[in-house]
Amino acid sequence: MKKEILARLVVLVLVSGMGLSALVFRIGDNSGIVEVHAAMPEKGGWLTDSIEAQVGEPLVLSLVSDDVVHSFALGQSDFEPVDVLPGVPTEITLTFDEPGPYTFYCTRWCGADHWRMRGTITVTGDEPFSKDLPDPPLYLQLGIDIDDPHENHDLVLDEQPSALRGSVLGLTTPSEFLTQAYYRSHSPHQVWDELRKVPSTSELSESQIWDVVAWVWAQNTNSTKLAEGEALYQRDCAACHGVDGDGEGIFGAEEISGDGTPHEAGFDGHTIEAPTSFQDAGQMLTASPALLQGKIIRGGMGTGMPSWGLIYTEEQTWNLVDYLWTFQFQKSQE
Numbered sequence: 575m576k577k578e579i580l581a582r583l584v585v586l587v588l589v590s591g592m593g594l595s596a597l598v599f600r601i602g603d604n605s606g607i608v609e610v611h612a613a614m615p616e617k618g619g620w621l622t623d624s625i626e627a628q629v630g631e632p633l634v635l636s637l638v639s640d641d642v643v644h645s646f647a648l649g650q651s652d653f654e655p656v657d658v659l660p661g662v663p664t665e666i667t668l669t670f671d672e673p674g675p676y677t678f679y680c681t682r683w684c685g686a687d688h689w690r691m692r693g694t695i696t697v698t699g700d701e702p703f704s705k706d707l708p709d710p711p712l713y714l715q716l717g718i719d720i721d722d723p724h725e726n727h728d729l730v731l732d733e734q735p736s737a738l739r740g741s742v743l744g745l746t747t748p749s750e751f752l753t754q755a756y757y758r759s760h761s762p763h764q765v766w767d768e769l770r771k772v773p774s775t776s777e778l779s780e781s782q783i784w785d786v787v788a789w790v791w792a793q794n795t796n797s798t799k800l801a802e803g804e805a806l807y808q809r810d811c812a813a814c815h816g817v818d819g820d821g822e823g824i825f826g827a828e829e830i831s832g833d834g835t836p837h838e839a840g841f842d843g844h845t846i847e848a849p850t851s852f853q854d855a856g857q858m859l860t861a862s863p864a865l866l867q868g869k870i871i872r873g874g875m876g877t878g879m880p881s882w883g884l885i886y887t888e889e890q891t892w893n894l895v896d897y898l899w900t901f902q903f904q905k906s907q908e
């Protein structure tokens with residue numbers, strides 16, 4: 575994967591928001607500086623959205639917004655997003671150690687089509703691109719068709735399963751149920767079905783088995799991963815899927831364009847589906863982590879669900895998936 579490469583990415587924010595430096599920059603010798611304008615996607619997004627750079631050579635970008643405050647973030651890296659202010663250039667210097675395409679994007683919700691604010695920095699050097707290709711995502715390895723409807727609306731639980739209760743009940747659970755490979759490749763409903771067949775759970779009630787299912791999830795994550803998943807979720811997903819995962823985010827229930835006028839389709843004419851409610855048990859308990867990760871990586875392709883494969887590291891996509899289960903399962907007694 576790209577993470578080793580990106581760990582070595584050198585990033586430097588030179589100038590930010592200073593009138594004087596902006597002036598110096600404008601009248602000074604700006605050869606080699608690439609000026610990048612940011613505007614809401616309806617008004618053009620990044621101009622330019624296609625930048626070229628050389629391995630090992632500093633790339634100086636001068637970022638300025640033509641409308642509201644945007645931000646500049648670099649995918650699959652730990653580069654801290656930089657605000658892009660209206661009328662005031664911010665200069666940043668990026669130096670890349672490895673050739674390849676790098677995605678940059680905006681993290682500020684400037685309008686319903688905000689997530690379309692993406693561009694590419696193509697870095698060339700002596701070595702060819704990606705010597706070792708990353709493994710295909712798990713859903714492809716498992717042959718899961720992520721477009722196949724998986725929901726089952728008869729699946730209604732009286733109470734949210736609790737990992738804490740499950741931890742007591744699950745002590746005799748065969749250990750293969752607790753492995754990461756098992757957790758990621760099975761929907762909670764499949765886990766439930768298979769647990770039901772195990773002799774050691776024969777004394778448990780239906781809802782107690784759900785508690786063990788929640789425990790299987792909790793065994794495969796931890797509070798650091800959940801906190802990272804939550805931070806990404808609130809930044810990149812909540813505007814559509816809702817802060818509480820109910821599918822009713824500010825840009826989800828009613829699509830609005832940047833100037834505030836409602837529109838039912840994306841600005842290029844796609845019809846948009848309602849964002850999934852992660853609180854819906856019939857929707858979620860029938861999806862495996864691999865399926866959810868696949869949707870995140872690939873996106874809905876025309877449904878309104880963006881693709882995030884070029885933005886997140888693999889680890890970040892798993893942390894998001896782990897976090898999505900907090901809308902179904904309780905981890906501890908809170």
Ligand code: HEC
Pocket residue numbers: 689806807810811812813814815825846847848849850857858861866867869870873874875877878879880882894
């Ligand atoms: C611009 C609005 C929008 C944003 C932003 C968005 N989504 Fe979605 N998402 C949708 C829509 C609409 C659907 C339903 C259509 C579909 O499944 O393709 C959906 C579906 C999904 C599904 C599929 C669930 C299933 O059962 O198949 C997952 C998982 C998901 N989103 C996760 C995320 C995550 C994680 C983020 C943030 C990184 C995110 N979404 C950001 C609109 C959005």
Ligand SMILES: [Cu+2]
Pocket residue numbers: 644645680681682683684685688689691
């Ligand atoms: Cu934006």
